[in-house]
Amino acid sequence: MKVSGSLGDMSRLANWRKNHVSDRQLVLVLAFAIGLLASLAAYILHFIIKLIEELVTSGFDVATINWLYLIYPIVGIWLTSLFVKYVVRDNISHGITRVLYAISTKQSRLKAHNTWSSIVASAITIGFGGSVGAEAPIVLTGSAIGSNLGRIFNLDNRTLMLLVGCGATAAVSGIFKAPIAGLVFTLEVLMVDLTMASLLPILIASVTATCFSYFFTGGSSMFHFQMDNIWGLDRVPPTILLGIACGFVSLYFMRLMSWCENGYGKLSSKPYLKLLVGGLVLSPLIFLFPSLYGEGYDSLRLFIEGKTEADWMQIMSGSMFAEKSNFLLLYVGLVVMTKVFATSATNGAGGCGGTFAPSLFIGGFGGFFFARFWNMEQLGVYIPEKNFTLYGMAAVMSAVMHAPLTGIFLIAELTGGYQLFIPLIIVTISSYLTINI
Template sequence: MERRQRHIIYRLNQWRMQKISNRNFMVLLAVVVGIVGGLAAAALKGLTHYIAAFLQDDLQWQYKYYLYLFFPLIGILLSVLYVRRFIRKGTFEHGMTPIIYAISRKSSRIQVHNIYSQIITSALTVGFGGSAGLEAPIAYSGSAIGANAGRFFGLNYREVTMLLACGAAAGIAGAFNSPVAGMIFAIEILLPEFSIPAFIPLLMAAATASVVSKLIYSEPLFHLVTDDWEFQALFFYLLLAVLIGLFSIYFAKISVWVKSAFAKIKNPYQKVWVSGLSLGLMIFLFPSLYGEGYISIQRILDGRTDALLANSIFADYQHVGILVTVYAVITVFAKSAASLITLSSGGNGGIFGPSLVMGGLLGFAFSYGINLTGLIELNVPNFVVAGMAAALSGIMHAPLTGIFLIAEITGGYALMVPLMLVTAISYLINRTILKYSIYTKALAEQGDLLTHEDKDRTVLSMMKLRYVLERNFTILRPDERPADRRYDIIHTKRNIFPVVDTTGKLLGIIYSERLFEILLGENLEKKDQDKTMRELAEKPVDIIQMDVNMEAVMQKMNREDIWILPVVDADGNYMGFVSKSAVFNKYRALLMRQATYLE
């Protein structure tokens, strides 16, 4: 049956290659990916908001509000149970980092189950109150749609990567109804290099997904009414950008600490209890932490500055301006902790949404606090919008996405100049301290990040030692003498021989010049001709372990100024040799592959 299916797919590909040019076929597939991605985005938003609405509005029970302490725990527990029950053969990951890793190290392969499993688990996590965003899961789902569509039609790495990016763009465009931001997001985060033709499939996928999502789920994310920005507020926009840039550094630092803390908890259900109860308590104190948190931002944009405390235990103080400001600042730090706890404990979501909420709250606290001093009257909604863009830019290292996403989802195109300034400053501050974004830091530390700032290092990181390992060497045994292997030594094409015992251990190496001198009897005493290979073998200048990355291999070769080195496994067993010639050949092949990466 499987053989028959492969044959049908092969015949289908043959037909389409004859009838449709590759460029037009990519555009057609981008539209299909956009349609499916838009449907996935609408399904995720609809399912999440249905769960949240049922728990908050439809569920009628006298003691319902006591359950708010346990809703996040239930959501994360259901997500963990789903993964452990239904994803046994594959692996389940969340966030943007695995997508970037798939492009860099896995030839853009993403497991099929991510198309639906990302939607299910994130809807459960966020719908039950997990303090995370839906954007990373829908981008992951869209990427899986695009990548597997490319694999189905037997496309090459460049084309599959393009469709993967189209899927991610479709997911973001569908989630926010923002096609331009979806396209720019794919370029900034997933595609390190691109050319003009790359815009066409991305535009088609993002636009199609936005239309489909809007037809099914037309509710806009935010409403903003603003005419323009005032020049005298420029200094305060710049000051806000600096503050949020510094906060983005804090967020990146604390994310590492939270992840490492939860990594020490080995039992997944212990993580669920710890995170669920912690989230429940935080949501009890700060109700705006429930789910994505966009409702609180919209209320502030509507001018309801007291709404932040309205449903909390501090509701009696909602008209005390200084307390509102302090509460907003505390909520920002609580949101950072809540989102990281949600994502580190088994819940599925992203930092995209929390970044918007934290930035918006910082913009609100800053402008509202300045207004309380009486020095100047700032437009609070404008600063909320600017804060959202600045936070997205600093945390994700995506300034263009921050500009166009916020302009699209709020309609705040009149604020384009402040948006450009705050995103640039926030990005530069974060980038000055932290070279990599929260998405790419772990990959960079592992040497798995595809970056074009250091092309040599990037290409070397894409290599695997096993792919350049050479094994066609004549192996000599320790008890043999040169005369015993005369024929093999003379007729070999290699100038180096490994001496390996019967258990596979590498004992040393012998160069052909030494053996030829012995076999030809030139300037040697007879005792040298009687020596065994064990006695003739010499210790290599260095030995390469099989699990070492190629960057370390080249560093050793350059340091010792040597062209070839033996390779052994963890037990010291001989595996072969690695040479600069093989590395350079592979290097050229990868450069050619990158040259066509996104032409």
């Protein structure tokens, strides 16, 4: 009787909605709800990640080598695997890929557990040191929220696709406090058709998620960037060269990632062997290069906000390279080369995370490496390291995701550095053309 009563209540609610609320009005209301829920999901995910990181690393001495780096990543991946196998009982990795599949099939239907399962799984993976990003899980979460809200109100597949796009937009906007980047991401990556009817709901979801992110975490940008060196025409050549270099780095990242994933895929029938192989790759890398621990945004912050070599030296804290300034460039270069192995080992061994943050990470480290080497060798005009860190982030992310506009607007909104638009456009075009010619 209770079940039939609930069904009757839902039927009456649906009938009332059809008689009093048009589909267009409902979509606008749902877009607002999606923006709120997606920003809340992003806040919860990062809160759990920080909580786990503080719990497991609170006793670490940054001045010495920490042997627990050899253990924590394996524990996190193992716990994630158990959670997926016994609680979720479904494949939840590669969040953006699953969203693209749902859209391409014209169904736009994502399972109900996708509204929360990726949050838990990725929080465990990243909190314990998995070298992946939280963006793809949140994009899947936001898209699943949109899909399931639409299904509750029996909306058609075309409207479901729009709500999935609203969820993806809200997720990116909420994570980075970047409403324009969220909108452009949905158009470039998810390729949701933009019409006047769909523009307004996506904008509502985007700005709602951004506003609630400001409410949850404060009004500051993700990085406190200050423009110390105005970009000039004399820096066009190194900017183009950086874009070309980042294009090759992106190609290295994508091809090696694909090769590694295929290798781990062959071990899918042997989960414990896969965990062992991934752990033997990931843990030693994090032990040698602590910058590979987790998402890596704190490491990028040292390059973007630091002004002197003493600030940059903190990047090597907790490693065997600590306090050795002559090894800074070598350390940064090795991190760029090994990040792809750490990311693929995390996901391949059973962890949950995406490649959005790793592409930003590699780009930032690559940009710093380029600028530092250029200035040390006095190859020409001085180029500011922190500016080129941001250029590298935009260039590699644009090439890896095939989304140049997203890279441009994301970095501008992340830092408030809107004066960087011209060099950001130059470097992303150079990078994108490098991998497409």
